[in-house]
Amino acid sequence: MIVRNVEVEGRPGLDVRLDGGRIAEIGPKLAARGDEIDGRGGALIPGLCDHHIHLFGFAARADSVVLEDAASLADVAARIARATAARPPGAWIRALGYHETIAGDLTRADLDRLAPRHRLRMQHQTGALWVLNSMALDSLPSHDDPAGLERETGRLWRGDAWLRARMDAQPPPLAPIGRRLASYGITALTDASVTTDADAAARLAEAHRSGALPQRLTLMSGGALAAPADGAYAVGPVKVLLDDHALPDLDDFLARIADARAWARPVAVHCVTAGELALTLAAFGTAGAQVGDRVEHGGVIGAEAVGELKALGLTVVTQPAFIRERGDRYAAQVDPADQPDLYRCASLRAAGVPVAASSDAPYASADPWVGIRAAIDRTSIGGRVMCAGEAVDAATALSLYLGDPADPGGPSRRVGVGAAADLALLDAPLREVLAQPSAERVRATLVAGAVVSGG
Structure with missing residues (x-):
């Protein structure tokens, strides 16, 4: 397949040839070979990754x-x-x-x-x-x-x-959410559910094989999990779920980290409150952190914790859309002293802490373009600007969704020869799209060179 007349990394008028699920050639006026898509001058960017989503919960929400x-x-x-x-x-x-x-x-x-x-x-x-x-x-x-x-x-x-x-209720179908996520330009998903076991993983794997979930899948779990031979999903971090009202003792937390290490997997810790984060930092400070260890949400990160996150080498996977969708409630209910610490982004990046974005759907909108806009303007539905100093520029906001699923917050994936043909075709040059981010600007989505939405 050739995607013609697209903007690639700021260069307009290029053609991109796809072969074997990868980008084979980029240049002007490539020789015809196979099917073609007219890009109409729009940007061709790497497909977006939702680094923290709950797929069964999202499917249930639709029902x-x-x-x-x-x-x-x-x-x-x-x-x-x-x-x-x-x-x-x-x-x-x-x-x-x-x-x-x-x-x-x-x-x-x-x-x-x-x-x-x-x-x-x-x-x-x-x-x-x-x-x-x-x-x-x-x-x-x-x-x-x-x-x-x-x-x-x-x-x-x-x-x-x-x-x-x-329960005797039937599980909701996954194909409707697979189509919706593809329409947003999402080509990779990390399911962050602690409850994922072999049966749940098998359902997700079958949904991927059938095309119901065309995105590449990475699965977290609370226990042991093995990847299938056909690569229907990759195994991600071991999830540790903390609740402020019933925090585990440090020894129990350390035992969970030890299990993850024995399984050669990193650890992802649910941290919404300052108390949950304090325990997490203490645990990693004792056990040591390794590449891939993550703090999920970072709902409240005090200024003093930013340096500790950097020193430990932890990544923060945050949800900018919470500022938009819950900002008015935060303003009314969160202690004013904690409000500057809500869902940090710019200050973490400035300190050298890797940051990636995600939806946490179904608990916030699954549309990454809502998150991109919120990361830029930090504005609630009611028009309240929350923690304006945590805003980032448009290119940075997009990059929060472009990291590799195995390295959220790391270098953005690129549209380059040899890269996987997991792509989103936009309806205009990137600069124009980022001026008013919207999922409506996504014309087509491709996974491994196959069109899974639009076209």
Whole structure:
């Protein structure tokens, strides 16, 4: 295939020949050979990588009642009523994105009133908590309740794997999200779910083989995981999930790092709060950090921690879209002393800390162009500028999504001879697109030289 008349790294009017899944030749007016795409002068850039996403959760969101923007309990009730009206009594209803600022802390009794004839489960916006109504709870076995389940209130903390194993609901399809992510120009995904086991990995591998998930996949997991012989996915870091209200002791944390080292894998630690980050720095300070070790989110990074991150050689994988989508809530609820430390970017880079970006979908928009814009302007949906000094220029914002999945925050992948033909074709020169970043500017997406979106 030849992609004709494109801009490559600022040079207009070039043709790019693809062969065997790689870029074979770049130059003006290449000889015709095989299929062709007219680039119409648009930029051809490396495909974007989402360095932290939850694929099953994202697929579930597409089949769920979304509550993040609900204005009141009455609004929540209306949305759930529409869902129950469309499903037979007894069916499972999944609601995502609830936050107590909408209508306070809900319990099973509240959910019983919302859905008395359906099995309703509602997830908190953080992803850490489910609340189930009585019909849902009664359908689950009661002889092996996990420590995080409070049957009286219906609350289930960090019980995704337990709940999933005991439900009779069918898993949502992955092809719709594969198409959506491809339409954004995404060619590589790192699933950051701690719950990924051999069965979940096998489902994702099959989705990739079938084309339902055309992107290259890297999978984290909380335990051991082996890559398949056909390369349907690569094995990424061992995920350590921290919760501020139930932090492990240092010895337990060190044991998890030791397991990762025994499996020859780096470590990725969920760090949203200052307390979680402090424990993480202490653990790596004791065990030692290695290439590939990561801090996920970096929700609150105090100025004193920036130097420690640099000294340890840790990478921060952040989510700029949180500033846009949650910035107004942060401004109202986060301690003013902590607000300058929210989702740092520019200051980390200035200190020499590698930084990459991601979506954390379904907990924020999966559209990387939303994240790119937020990294540039640090502006919330309500128009509030958050931590303006953490803004980066447009080229840097894009580069946060261009690192290799095995080296987020490292050098950007390039459109060059010999490189993998994982590409995004834009509808205009790059400078014009970055002036107003939008997924609508993506004309086509190619993985290993094959068109997976547009064309």
